[in-house]
Amino acid sequence: xxxxxxxPRNKVAVTGGKVTLSxxxxxxxxxxxxxxxxxxxxxxxxxxxxxxxxxxxxxxxDGYKASRPxxxxxxxxxxxxxxxxxSVYFCASGDGLGGPxxxxxxxxxxLTVL
Amino acid sequence: QQKVxxxxxxxxxxxxxxxxxNCTFSDRSSDNFRWYRQHSGKGLxxxxxxxxxxxxxxxxxxxxxxxxxxxxxxxxxxxQPSDSALYLCAVSMGPGNTGKLIFxxxxxLQVQP
Numbered sequence: 001x002x003x004x005x006x007x008p009r010n011k012v013a014v015t016g017g018k019v020t021l022s023x024x025x026x027x028x029x030x031x032x033x034x035x036x037x038x039x040x041x042x043x044x045x046x047x048x049x050x051x052x053x054x055x056x057x058x059x060x061x062d063g064y065k066a067s068r069p070x071x072x073x074x075x076x077x078x079x080x081x082x083x084x085x086x087s088v089y090f091c092a093s094g095d096g097l098g099g100p101x102x103x104x105x106x107x108x109x110x111l112t113v114l
Numbered sequence: 115q116q117k118v119x120x121x122x123x124x125x126x127x128x129x130x131x132x133x134x135x136n137c138t139f140s141d142r143s144s145d146n147f148r149w150y151r152q153h154s155g156k157g158l159x160x161x162x163x164x165x166x167x168x169x170x171x172x173x174x175x176x177x178x179x180x181x182x183x184x185x186x187x188x189x190x191x192x193x194q195p196s197d198s199a200l201y202l203c204a205v206s207m208g209p210g211n212t213g214k215l216i217f218x219x220x221x222x223l224q225v226q227p
Contacts, residue, residue: 033214033215040219041219042202042217042218042219042220043202043204043215043217044217045214045215048214058214090157090158092215101146101206102160102163103148103160103204103206103215104160105150105157105158106157107156107157108156108157
């Protein structure tokens, strides 16, 4: 089974500060995704990547940047954190090569911006 | 833009009674459907994935897809209190369309002993 890990698991940041959330996957999947989960909105896609060096905007990219330096790692960057970015963030990886497409999620990072 | 809606918003059943959850989607060209479970404060656990009309069983979970009616159902056979969680339906168009998932808001299931 795919292994997706996230760090940190919990983070408290100040408004205007820079926050970096990290994700690592060990199953050599090409695609990686960042979602946020909020009550009343469900999970929404922020950024995704097709492979090392690529990043694409998802449905709610404003205020976020992404970086995919390698196949295994995908980071989400908040250059100027705001209280509206308080949420739970999930990373996922997936690949459809050789069969039906599956997507596996990490345990989540709870971010609080004060 | 694909829309995914789930009903009911919350459901309470007695231990051992069948639980049925409903998910409707808006795009008939969707070809990837999956149900996830999320216990409070935890990550998402995939329960069952289905890619063609009909039924797919994984343990006590059965997904039923009817693309003509834009519905995908999840039936939980003999649920236990440990099955109490948020159940999420997710729909995508597969790797050819980025593979990104569109989620419903979920159904909160409470299983009473």
